[in-house]
Amino acid sequence: MKFKDLQKLDQDIIMALSSHKGIDRAIHGKTLAQSLKIDLRTLQSRIEFLQRNHCAIGSVDNRGYFIPLNEEERRAGIIKKQRSGIAISTAVNGYTLASLTWLDELIGG
Structure with missing residues (x-):
């Protein structure tokens, strides 16, 4: 993947994040x-696309997005993604296993 081949928005995101190298310089998603x-x-979706395409863009709760400078910072971003994945997997499992009459059963309908 080459910078010039990216969508303009993805280029803009990368350029903006280039000023946020290191977890201590993270920028909140809303601000970005x-x-x-x-x-x-839209930002979250584009960052997920960039991550899938081998851009090391980290994020940490209550801090925001950043470009990791070392393996410790990279791991912090990975751990957040793993936790999100576990939460999604747990929700999918609950949804899959739920009876289609769960609402009536729950409220006594």
């Missing part, structure tokens, strides 16, 4: 999205 004049969900 506002600076790019996009909504937070």
Whole structure:
């Protein structure tokens, strides 16, 4: 993947994040999205695309997005992703195993 081949928005995200190298310089997603004049969900979606395409973009709860400078910072971002994955997997399992009459059973309908 080459920078010039990316969508303009993805290029803008990378350029904005280039000023946020290191976990101590993380930028909140909402702030980054506002600076790019996009909504937070679009930002999250584009960052997920970039991560899938081998861009090391970390995120940590209550701090925001950053470019990791070392393996410790990379691990911090990976751990957050793993926890999100576990939460999603748990929700999917609960949804899959739920009876289709769960609501009536729960409220006594």
